Amino acid sequence: MWQVVEADLMPISIGAGVLGTGGGGNPYLGYLRVRELLRSGGTVCVIDPEEVGDDDLLVVVGGMGSPMVSYEKLARGNEETAAAQALERHLGRTFDAIAPFEMGGGNSMVPMIVAATMGIPLVNGDGMGRAFPELQMITYLIYGGAPAPAAIADERGNHVVITEVLDAAWLERIARAATIEMGGHAGLATAVMDGAFCKRSIIPHTLELARSIGQAVLDAREHKHDPGAAIIDIAGGRQYLRGKVTDVHRETTAGFARGHMTLEGLGTHVGRSIRVDFQNENVAIWEDERATVTVPDLICVIATDTGEPITTEMIRFGSRVDVLVLPCPALLTTERALAVVGPRAFGMELDYTPAC
Amino acid sequence: MWQVVEADLMPISIGAGVLGTGGGGNPYLGYLRVRELLRSGGTVCVIDPEEVGDDDLLVVVGGMGSPMVSYEKLARGNEETAAAQALERHLGRTFDAIAPFEMGGGNSMVPMIVAATMGIPLVNGDGMGRAFPELQMITYLIYGGAPAPAAIADERGNHVVITEVLDAAWLERIARAATIEMGGHAGLATAVMDGAFCKRSIIPHTLELARSIGQAVLDAREHKHDPGAAIIDIAGGRQYLRGKVTDVHRETTAGFARGHMTLEGLGTHVGRSIRVDFQNENVAIWEDERATVTVPDLICVIATDTGEPITTEMIRFGSRVDVLVLPCPALLTTERALAVVGPRAFGMELDYTPAC
Numbered sequence: 001m002w003q004v005v006e007a008d009l010m011p012i013s014i015g016a017g018v019l020g021t022g023g024g025g026n027p028y029l030g031y032l033r034v035r036e037l038l039r040s041g042g043t044v045c046v047i048d049p050e051e052v053g054d055d056d057l058l059v060v061v062g063g064m065g066s067p068m069v070s071y072e073k074l075a076r077g078n079e080e081t082a083a084a085q086a087l088e089r090h091l092g093r094t095f096d097a098i099a100p101f102e103m104g105g106g107n108s109m110v111p112m113i114v115a116a117t118m119g120i121p122l123v124n125g126d127g128m129g130r131a132f133p134e135l136q137m138i139t140y141l142i143y144g145g146a147p148a149p150a151a152i153a154d155e156r157g158n159h160v161v162i163t164e165v166l167d168a169a170w171l172e173r174i175a176r177a178a179t180i181e182m183g184g185h186a187g188l189a190t191a192v193m194d195g196a197f198c199k200r201s202i203i204p205h206t207l208e209l210a211r212s213i214g215q216a217v218l219d220a221r222e223h224k225h226d227p228g229a230a231i232i233d234i235a236g237g238r239q240y241l242r243g244k245v246t247d248v249h250r251e252t253t254a255g256f257a258r259g260h261m262t263l264e265g266l267g268t269h270v271g272r273s274i275r276v277d278f279q280n281e282n283v284a285i286w287e288d289e290r291a292t293v294t295v296p297d298l299i300c301v302i303a304t305d306t307g308e309p310i311t312t313e314m315i316r317f318g319s320r321v322d323v324l325v326l327p328c329p330a331l332l333t334t335e336r337a338l339a340v341v342g343p344r345a346f347g348m349e350l351d352y353t354p355a356c
Numbered sequence: 357m358w359q360v361v362e363a364d365l366m367p368i369s370i371g372a373g374v375l376g377t378g379g380g381g382n383p384y385l386g387y388l389r390v391r392e393l394l395r396s397g398g399t400v401c402v403i404d405p406e407e408v409g410d411d412d413l414l415v416v417v418g419g420m421g422s423p424m425v426s427y428e429k430l431a432r433g434n435e436e437t438a439a440a441q442a443l444e445r446h447l448g449r450t451f452d453a454i455a456p457f458e459m460g461g462g463n464s465m466v467p468m469i470v471a472a473t474m475g476i477p478l479v480n481g482d483g484m485g486r487a488f489p490e491l492q493m494i495t496y497l498i499y500g501g502a503p504a505p506a507a508i509a510d511e512r513g514n515h516v517v518i519t520e521v522l523d524a525a526w527l528e529r530i531a532r533a534a535t536i537e538m539g540g541h542a543g544l545a546t547a548v549m550d551g552a553f554c555k556r557s558i559i560p561h562t563l564e565l566a567r568s569i570g571q572a573v574l575d576a577r578e579h580k581h582d583p584g585a586a587i588i589d590i591a592g593g594r595q596y597l598r599g600k601v602t603d604v605h606r607e608t609t610a611g612f613a614r615g616h617m618t619l620e621g622l623g624t625h626v627g628r629s630i631r632v633d634f635q636n637e638n639v640a641i642w643e644d645e646r647a648t649v650t651v652p653d654l655i656c657v658i659a660t661d662t663g664e665p666i667t668t669e670m671i672r673f674g675s676r677v678d679v680l681v682l683p684c685p686a687l688l689t690t691e692r693a694l695a696v697v698g699p700r701a702f703g704m705e706l707d708y709t710p711a712c
Contacts, residue, residue, distance in 0.1 A: 158530060163442050
């Protein structure tokens, strides 16, 4: 068990931005909230999955909504706690620990707020090892966790418990519709599980991974090293392209930011041109009319000079970026997982081939 | 206490169509289901509000969704029961009786199915004394009943409990969004209350009223009497116009059927022309550029020869109809109620003036 300290927050925020693969929403507001919480005496205790008791009762929390909304409609910060507490009341039981939904963008910060507010530990891991756009794409649900009961809550005090659903995709549909009605953002609590199941289905140690990646970026900045190389030293994978953004197409439809960006190589990569498709997150790299990298592998776009992760909402014409490809966690590459998070789940008629 | 028998069903269905004032959806399927239920030994026990125990626990049930959908997407019939049972599980208590949502169209039949399936009595009354398009428009909620917890359920097995809402209008928004996602129709259970509150807020004896109106129509048909006059003998009010439909504009937007119809007088009414505006239900009569009748008064369009109530979805160019205006229940004409179901709640800059 360890406690999150203020010095952890910036690294976690940067690392979760990298793992967010262009999505996951704005981490900055969550960062400020957790910092404020720590400064006012709040405590975020982190336990490794190995430390979870087999009979402990856990709940998965995260923010739900289009990442674009997280820049325009400020969350109050208590939505996810309200959702978890609504589930506690519905079940007539209390939770022993919080399991993060995704280690991408703002959702890296949200579970810390819930854990501190409820006074229970946070598990060092998450359900995606990155960010994905839909809630059925978490390993807890892919590997048989119960989508219902789930709860969503908004900042006004509206609480909804989804008590029974056919499957996780139906939970996504119903929760998404209610979230849109709530103004595009809501706190979500789902996948109530015991500790034994959590250990089998969680992607472990990703909070530490995010912190290590972020720390490596900060160190590289300080020592004028290459931040992209520093990320790869920690996370594995490879630099796919160093270049600049020459074109961005983006539209927000049905709560998702969809589009693609074109990048031209620079330096040793001059002459190469690639397209990165995104659906909230970056989902594929196309080069020479071939998809060379696809989900669930991580396609991370960072600023070449600072290593700052760039989300699909913030990417701009002329940005100088490194496109990194990081390997995805093993729990995302089973047949069962690829059916939910592989290229076909994103509408691409392709089989997944590991890119690193 | 009395038991519904098969011979009651057609009169109730016709009477609820009249009270539905053009809305309330298709009663026919519900009629068939209740008939089947009675034939297979099911029992629908009806108690008057006066017979409800002050400490009894009641729940309000009805179908939710655009009435147009009720003609195109067949409900399975168990949605409202599933919603009420989801609320029972959420509360950890069982209900003692069922209170109807609205005595209009299909929602006249739905509570009978729930009461028979759950083996508890149905209260002779409802929350509208007619049909209205939105769920905050029921007297139980207008007079201070709790909008949450509420439950909605679809025919597939998806159940949602809305555990806390700011107010009834928020319940309407969230439940509507989930209903649309569920395919446009869902069963609803809301306004959990004790018997003492039910007695104060229910519009009493409307199941009997619907049956009496329907029986009067059937009798008039048999004896070649004027069905419109027979309805007025029972319900009060007056014939506003006998004429034919010369124009209908209708569009389905955001789950509502909105539009208006133009009617030209026939016989002693030759030379008069009126417009009836509807939002699922008929909401106003305009004549000589003046709103002469508005909600909450009942504007009922029936076939002149048969007395068959004609819904806003079914009205056609050339139809020969009587437009009847029936007085609305006193519980709908208080200042508190008019704020929710008066002309301004439907976007008309008008004060309500009783038309009969």
